[in-house]
Amino acid sequence: MSEPVRLIKKYPNRRLYDTKTSAYITLGDVKDLVLKFEVFKVVDAKTGDDLTRSILLQIILEEETGGVPMFSSELLSGFIRFYGSTMQGMLGKYLENNMKTFVDFQQKLQDQSRTMYGAADNTHMQTDFWNQFLNFQQPAMQSMMTAYMDQSKKMFQSMQDQLQSQTRNMFTGYQADKPEK
Known part of the structure; x- marks a missing residue:
């Protein structure tokens, strides 16, 4: 039987409360839970909203500003550009x-x-x-993404062709009434 998910409550004063140990903890303690592969969930104490991702992003932000960053500005800019896109x-x-x-x-x-x-x-x-x-991985991934993009382009073109054909077929034989003079 697996252990239940460890519940951590975040209070309005930004303090984190570990319900398993009945003690307040820090982001560093949450990072230690991640490193130990402990399963946990952070929720807003007032609303019950899941804040786990937000807390994990805070830990990443602290790590990025603390030492040698893992993500370049170019990579982070690329991530931002993907938000809202179909990809x-x-x-x-x-x-x-x-x-x-x-x-x-x-x-x-x-x-x-x-x-x-x-x-x-x-x-x-x-x-x-x-x-x-x-x-090895970088050229392999570039090749895979190029093949994916080519396939997507062909599929999109095929869909456009089908739509145009269906539109033509729909209006074949339809003649607009000409206004009388």
């Missing part, structure tokens, strides 16, 4: 799937290196593998 949902799913693949690959790499070299620190070897993986 918004697709981008989110794409990023989610790639993150899962990235984490799975990292785990397999760590497991293999432990098997081959024991518990010794092999950070340099892992970095080399990651560089090779990323150098």
